[in-house]
Amino acid sequence: MTVPGFEEFIEEFLLDANERVRKVQDLLLNAGSTEGAEQEAILNDLKRELHTLKGNAGMMGFSDIQGLAHEMEENLNATGGAEGGGDIDLGTLLPALDEVTVALKALAGAPELAAGDSPAEEVAAAAPESTEGSVRVPFAALDExxxxxxxxxxxxxxVTDAVARGRRLDRTAEDFAERGAEAWEDVGITYEGLGKTLGFIQDRVVRLRMVPLGTLFGSLKRIVYDEAARTGKEVELETSGGEAPLDKSLLELANEALGHLIRNAVVHGLELPNMREAAGKPRNGVVRVIASTRGDEVSIEVSDDGAGIDPIVLKQKAEERGIDTSAIEDPYSILFFPGFSTQDEADLSSGRGVGLSAVLEAVQEKGGTIEVTSELGQGTTFRLRLPLSISIARTLLLAADGEEYALPLPAVVDSLRFHITDRHEMNHAGVIRWRDKLISLLDLGHNFGTARELRTEGYVIVIEAAGKHRGLLADEIKGIREVVVKGLDPIVGSPPGIAGSTVLGDGRPILILDPRSLVEIEPFVRKHA
Known part of the structure; x- marks a missing residue:
């Protein structure tokens, strides 16, 4: 029998329990680098968190979680202070904490099964205390x-389109010019007020959806601990910028991507202690995670002070696997090829290169990028960039052969007038000279099948994505517009070059372009008779 409203108590319990599990893991992983009074303080914090978790689980009737918390508490009671005097047993406590996490996930998936037959009468006491200055808002409410x-x-x-139409009409209606001007001035004032209010609401909603990246750092510490123990390496994790915000809808992606990059840094990037000493380095390797915000995106760097990646060796390994590297500008991009691995043998952590390839694909689908730099003997850095929010985007509206497109503004580097005399041929494809180098042209009309003839004039919009440049040919640049990003129908899928869709003020749907796909698309090849 399920008590009416019990699901709400379960939700509150899960929020509180998961937060306590995160705190316990952080405390356990920090305990190893402390001693004396500092370690004793951590030990007391651990006991307090576990005791509260045990009590809350008991009142809710979740005996499995209660039992696990009790076992961990007993283990800690035999550690430190006058009672014990031994080291904290991470080898026992961390696996036990993993079991608690598994139990909580099972509870979240089927609360009606996990609730038990006799929840405590005073179950409300298990709800966590409110945090001063904050409030829990259901994510579904934020979505609404x-x-x-x-x-x-x-x-x-x-309103923007209506004002524009009205002004055009106003210019043709000379008899009503004066009164029309006054009316449109009032509309303009109203519109300006609407814009300010909307901007304020937008900023607040986006901020509500944000969570600090630091919430992921605890799980990264665990990955470092596990992989260091498995590989016999000595590793320190340094983090900064945990206050950098990220849209909650992107948090899972960031967690998976960072987890993989951290694992790669420990397993592949760092040397064994004896090898580091032979190279004149400290025995302890260092992995750093640095987060920061830049404009409308968040940047996360994962770096190590390991051996680095030799680009020549990287290309050699690629060629041994049948990959043509002659046209590859950035050798480190090989790391993201499906199935590619720098190891001759796969292991339990690295697999066969599927991870990095999948991570890059998932990041690019959300409008992000990953870049790699490396220096032999000094280490490797992966730079992950993600948009702060993926719901609303600033775009540049373009028109080509009667169709309009929205191009994400962060990808736009430059724009210039175009005439057919500016176009050059290279391998029967169009290129244009821009800033002392040649970049390939991609005619939007030809690419999406709306153009019939070679474009002789218009505009070139230079975009940059994944370190590559491409010039997009269009008839007209219609200005900057903030748009709501909508996904495409799953039945239709995502054609190359398209990231989604949006609806303009006059109700017309248009496509949102995908810069990362556009720089990879083969340009239109001019056929010769």
């Missing part, structure tokens, strides 16, 4: 608010 905000953005765009 974001949908409402999206409708307001569309409404603002409709």
């Amino acid at each position: 608010l974001m949908d409402l905000l999206a409708e307001m953005v569309i409404l603002r765009n409709q």
Whole structure:
């Protein structure tokens, strides 16, 4: 029998329990680098967290979680202080904590099964205390608010279009020019106020959806601990920028990507202690995670002070696996080829290169990038960039052969007028000279099948993605527009060069371009008779 409303108590319990598990893991992993009074303080904090978790689980009737917390508490009671005097047993405590995590995930998946037959009468006491200055908001409520905000953005765009049409009409209606000007001035004031209010709401909603990246650092410490123990390496993890925000919808992606990059740094990047000493380095290797915000994106660097990656050896290994490297500009991009691995034999952590390839694909799908730099003997750095929010985007509206497109503004590097005399031929494809180098052209009309003839004039919009440049040919640049990003119908799929869709103020749907795909698309090849 399930008590009415018990699911709400379960949700509160899960929020509190997961937070306590995170704290316990952080405390356990930090305990190894402390001693004396500092370690004793950590030990007391651990006991307090586990005791509270045990009590809450007991009141809710979750005996498995209660039992695990009790076992961990007893283990700690035999450690430190006058009672014990031994080291904290991470080899026992961390696996036990993993079992608690598994039990909590099972509870979240089927609360009606995990609730038990006799929840405590005073179950409300298990709810966590409110954190001063904060409030828990269901993510679904934020999604609803974001949908409402999206409708307001569309409404603002409709007002923009209406004002533009009215001004055109005003210019042709000379008899009503004076009164029309006054009326449109009032509309303009109203529109400006709407824009300011909308901007304020948008900023607040986006901030509500943000979570600090530091919430992921605890799990990264665990990965470092596990992989260092498995490989026999001595590793320190240094983190900074944990206050950098990220949209909660991107948090899982960031967690998976960072987890893989951290694992790679420990397993592949860092040398064994004796090898480091032979190279004149400290026995302890260092992995650093540095997060920061830059404009409308968050940047996360994962670096190690290991042996580095030799680009020549990297190309050799690629060629041994049948990969043509003659046209590859960045040798480190080989790391992201499906199935590629720098190891001759796969192990339990690295697999066969599927991880990095999948990580890059997932990151690019969300509008992010990964870049790699390395120096032999000094180490390797992976730079992960993700948009702060993926719900609303600033774009440049383009028109080509009667169709309009929205191009994400962060990818735009430059724009210039185009005439057919600016075009040069290379391998029967168009290129243009830009900033003392040649970049290939991609005609939007030809690419999406709306153009019939070679474009003789218009605009070139230079974009950059994944370290590559491409010039997009269009008839007209219609200005900057903030748009609501909508996904495409799963049945239709995502054609090359398309990231999604949006609706303009006049109700017309248009496509949102994908810069990372556009720089990879083969340009239109001019056929000769």
